[in-house]
Amino acid sequence: MNVAIVLYDGFTALDAIGPYEVLSRLPGARVTFLAREAGPVRTDNQMLTILAEHSLAELPRPEIVLVPGGPGDVVERAGDEVLEWLRQADQTSTWTTSVCTGSLILAAAGLLAGRRATSHWLALEELRRLGVEAVSERVVFDGKLVTAAGVSAGIDMALTFAARIAGDTVAQAIQLGIEYDPQPPFDAGSPRSAPAEIVELVRGLSPRVQEQGTDALSVP
């Protein structure tokens, strides 16, 4: 089973690596990092470089497609070749998925029109403006289109569809293998649970709500 993770300049690393860590453990899975051209790709904060081992053209028909998000104008940075590849790959994929603002890229490719989907909480309005029924949920299934909320939500998404692909026993074994027994030190991971002043702080730091944005907050 081929899992293709599509990289582009300025993606957010954990969006891609969380699901990779889960899906690479599925029996028979082969995860491949792709980009317009094979070669190094820098993350949003320029502090990490991951190698895309193949170009998009080299893997046209993966079973699972995953698009990570990033800050700012991800659709522009992903570019037309990624959008076109996504449209083609979706025709034969078993699952077409995104994490965080990766759903804006799927929407721009025309793959989420009229569908239920989610994104980073700061990007839900933008997703709605793209004609998507944007909902504030952690993981959203609409047929074979699966979208996850911000950054860390990709781990939950991958475990959820790992169970659909290989059964609950395998998914639970993977969860235990990566010791995913989260114990965040605060209850601040969602705008519903975080203290109001933290929500306002983060919203104020995000240019996204003033049109073009970032979810790679470096809180000053």
Added chain:
Amino acid sequence: MNVAIVLYDGFTALDAIGPYEVLSRLPGARVTFLAREAGPVRTDNQMLTILAEHSLAELPRPEIVLVPGGPGDVVERAGDEVLEWLRQADQTSTWTTSVCTGSLILAAAGLLAGRRATSHWLALEELRRLGVEAVSERVVFDGKLVTAAGVSAGIDMALTFAARIAGDTVAQAIQLGIEYDPQPPFDAGSPRSAPAEIVELVRGLSPRVQEQGTDALSVP
């Protein structure tokens, strides 16, 4: 503030990328991926290559040191140069930390002798044999030595010491920025919570418990 993440052949990606995603958002933080020599480093399953942008020698005195774990004999794969660099770096670091079996490397470097520390649940016995007071907790502080449990625990560890470094407000803002509001589909992330048959399945798949091991389970 320099954060050095030390890579070596066959490390587990999420061990490194979870904390990177948190710590890179700290005000003034600069995360650098280091290895014996600068260049590409492959992860445990050979499906991902990350660039170490600098050699160990190029960053001798980071404020934060982080060592990820991996399957099998991580101490052997890390090698003497990493152990020696860790001993030197620890003399001036503010925090010396590990995720998963990275604690076996810190122990082999002599930095955990007699200290309380943790590791992947499958590696706690091995950690104990290295003279460490190995405990089954998610994140363990012993002075400036901080260790996290398996793979995904690095996110909790990084948020916890982000709060100590920059205060609760910043740590909560980072948590909200990465929307870390975990909703695992199963309660199977720890040997205490997982169904007994899942624990036995995963233990049986791990050569670690029969001496040299793997926590990169690909459950067949």
